[in-house]
Amino acid sequence: MKSDVKAFLIFCLLVAVSVGIFVSVEAGQFKVRTEKEVTVVTNGRKPDPPKGAATKLILEEIYTAGGGDSPEESFAEIVALDVLKDGTAYVLDMKDNRVKIFDVRGKFLRAFGKKGQGPGELNQPVGLIITPENEVLVEDVLNQRLAVFTLDGKFLRHISTARALGLSGIKMDGRGLIVARSMGLGDAGKMSMEVKTYDKDLNPKIKLAAVEFPISLQGKLNPFSAMTLLYELDGQGRLYLGSQKGYEIKVLSLEGKLVKTIGRDYAPVAITKEDKDEMLNLIPNVSGVNVKDMIQFPEVFPPYGNFVLADEGRLLVRTYEKGRAKKEYYWDVFDAEGRFVAKVPIEYEIRLWRDGKVYSIVENEDGYKVLKCFRARWEK
16 A cells, blocks of 8 residues: 555656547538537647638747746746736745745745645645635645645645545636545556545535556556646636547536537657657656656657647647747647637747736756746737
């Protein structure tokens, strides 16, 4: 049992730092149909954007934060961020075990948190959100709890996650209803990953999705298993849920009702040796365990690596198709109806799209991670 738990903890850290129905339709084809009150949207491999649609994404940099010499305002390993309505950014540094705050111009304001197990202390935190009550909630995985602070960094309380093993990826709607993933121990060396809704006291409400996969210290790990369930909440309290089984994203109510599916035919991208070496270099060393030897890569990448919800109901899906520039990848863009409207190359990994601004974590020329904020607009 202890070995399984240890393997689980390793897996959670890999999640933090790592990187349905599959409908195949003819190239260029876009279809919408209704099946049992569910809207099914399908796009072909080379879909045609609607005429007159704004398909060119322009990103204008507003600021770069965290690149200074001061350890207080620089970053060791950024894993999460959230932004207030006035543009103040709260950035979680996992290795530093601190939350660092920057104003709308990227000026460092203050930081809070430190490593430990005491009140308000953190141990490998992996997630952060700002709640509807304007409290800062930090996912403190290895301490098996959530740490709650004021916007100024004053510690308020802990919420135990012992009943929800490895609770992470927390999202919260305007009512304070929580959506998060958790881990469970299954049969025959398998583990389960579940996405559920919870109340404010972390009492489970509704299971929205679940998958099982083998994981043990003796077995091999597919590094993309951590991405089997990806999800985002929109402003209407609907959950966009993605599975690595195919290019499909489901839209559900938080009561668990399937409302829509958005799919696209795609060409799988092969994983090269260079890709493998790059991903292995990102895996941290864990005392007593050679995690890199546990990794077994598949032959091709999953259908997509991430997705974000943008303004005007647009959905941006980050594929593994590389662009011309270094670290540039193509993102598929879908409108609010689920129709493909653009394919745009973006050099930076988008972490958050909020009120016309894009927030990305970038490695600068000196090899340090920084936060970049861009103003985003679409042109024809």
